[in-house]
Amino acid sequence: MDKETILAICYDFDKTLSPDDMQAQGYIQSLGYEVSDFWAESNRLSEENDMDQNLAYMYMMATKSRGKLIVNRERLRLDGSKVALFPGVESWFRRVNAYGAKKGVTVEHYIISSGLKEMIEGTKVAGEFKKIYASSFYFDDDGVAVWPAQVVNYTNKTQFLFRIEKGVLNVNDQDVNSYFTAAEYRVPFRNMVYIGDSDTDIPCMKLVTVNGGHAIGVYNAKTQDRSKVFRMLEENRIRYFAPADYEENSPLEILIKQIIDRTVTNDALERVHFSCMNEMRKETEGISREARHRDDLVNRLEDSTSFSTTHHVIAEMKSVTDWSEAQRNRLFEIALRNDQVRSILHDHDVQRFYEKLLANGGPLAEEVRKLLGHMLSR
Template identity: 65%
Template sequence: MFTRKQKEDRPVIAICYDFDKTLSPDDMQAQGYIQSVGYDVNQFWKDSNRVAFANDMDQNLSYMYKMVDEARGKFVMNRKALMDYGAQVQLFKGVDTWFERIRQYGLKKGVIVEHYIISSGLKEMIEGTKVAQSGAFERIYASSFFYNDRGEAVWPAQVVNYTNKTQFLFRIEKGVLDCNDPMVNDYIPKEDVRVPFRNMVYIGDSDTDVPCMRLVNAYGGYSIGVYNADTNDKDKVFKMMYEERIKYFAPADYTEGSELDQLVKDIIDRTQVNEKLEQIHVDKKREYLKAAKEHEAKKAAETKPE
């Protein structure tokens, strides 16, 4: 039985995040795991990509295969081990307080704010981070492993790449969050969707986020590119802005009062007003349709032969 979220009596904003280099300054695998199997970080990714290209293989499946293969004989790669690596992952400044702070700001404005991860990284590692442990995320969509009866990772259970990331936006839109729930394909009238795309915010850092950014932009939502404030390298966000992939960019500084903090709060403020107007529109449309139906019924009754 699938759990489906119902439409709320207040506006809902879904803020969707990439993880690596969006919430964390580096790839999660490069913050403990790769070093533990005796690999140089750059060489690990080169070898992983070589396997992918040689076998016409998805690059995310390739790195997952490489992780299992390199761990063999060195340590048991189970869920706990991966979560322990996740606990070592460094987060950008302010991330640890960001999610609850933004949620509370939304509540003050009469808006429900939900946080979602949509990442090609590993779900188990993300689950091991202190923010995930605190219950920050409504749902984590990321690549994950299937474990045998001994608890060892043996096969991909889910793989998330830059193009199939977009399906999760539709799941969030309809409140159909389970990865196997076929209701994601069902038609829902636009006034009945749980989170309209206009109320979605996508925060990412690179080309792998472009399909989600384009989709959110196309339907009136907000896409934000972030960059590492320490390096101040804006090349990627400038490229995404030039190509109209993003509407805004800001340093990946999640502290209170930062540029990103104020931008997201402004989006919440705007949503509060927009949704009030949208509800008036819906109410007036329903009033009109009811009147039109009554008029047609009356007209039909008057022309009905005796």
């Protein structure tokens, strides 16, 4: 039975699915801050204390709320429910999934974001994702946020791509470090799409791109500022860019459909490749490494296109004493047919090698002996 074809589409959240930072769409204002002032203070906190920027904003969210509001899951999810989404996002998943199913591809959606998991869980599209990887709080017995449970920044985002690749989705599952063969990957990188908007997405974009996947940079269709995606394309971080418009027949939807089509073809070719690999393993099972090495030497001599290569391979062959009958016959055939061997059969090293082979006979031995004798008599 053929392996299921899965395409994993991974999204940043802020300014990828939503036009603004999720915290700036109500939560920051509820603390009595202007959005710009909150981020300025958070960044100063980070710089002055050599602190991760995401830890800094989470600290600010928790501490600046004291006496003003209770930071619990319910509050964060309520704020998440107010987060605006780009046009078409709400129906995007249904449409893309349907197209994938039509083509025989299971499409899965993942969030990989430095934003807050609890807020994303409150959005209208939270149920569309197989997994939401994002920063999150630890809540005490009273349900109040007191400590970061998970912090996702631009570099450790990449670990989640490996989890998706191997199907090891739990953030505490150490099997993500286990060895998997290429055939065992649940979602190989070639079947991944990463959609993001800024520098914080670059490590994921680059990782997906260099491994044969598809990285897409998106920009706000209203502002039409494409400077970031132009730079990312020029630096080979992404392969494509499109406006963050998720409506039906938008450039982004057309691009995703083309990627789904290509995924079908790629997976068909990979199945042929793995079939060839399995056939090779079955045929070579039980054959020793030494026997395979002897076959390799014969192949290299057969493919020789220069006298120097012939001499080099013959030098390696000197130490071999247990040629099989089939290998000896091939070596005789090479002496008769390959000009890069035949023409220098009288050279001392080549002559000595073939004289030793002739001692064991073979169907072509007499013909080679005559050729060698003729060349030596000239």
